[in-house]
Amino acid sequence: MKDLEHALQLAIKKIEKKQTIRFQENGSTIKLNSDDILFVTKNGDRKTVIKTDCNEFKTGMSLAKVTKLLPKEFVKTHKSCIVNTERIIEYNKNKRIIKFDNGQTIDLVSTRFKGELI
DSSP: OOOHHHHHHHHHHHHTTTEEEEETTTEEEEEEGGGGGGEEETTTTTTTEEESOOEEEEEEEEHHHHHHOTTTTTEEEEETEEEEEEEEEEEETTTTTEEEEEEEEEEOTTTTGGGGEE
């Protein structure tokens, strides 16, 4: 019984320690749970885009700075893309397409970084 109690206490602590990322967007402070993030990319107008299941957030932070805020489950797959490997359900090496657990796909996988996914 003590082992079960100890295991539950450890699980609760782990859940409570979920990593979050904070950034500014249009004068507001946004706080996201890192588990909710699918991927992070750079767009054409020099903004970093953080993509979740339901939203897309733009920030002026560099991709390198955002990378430092994220846990080790996030890996670079392209010079302008970081993905949450915990949310990937399929990776097609031939077509270089990543499919996430919500059904969304991206093709930002370069030959230079494809080894990070394997």
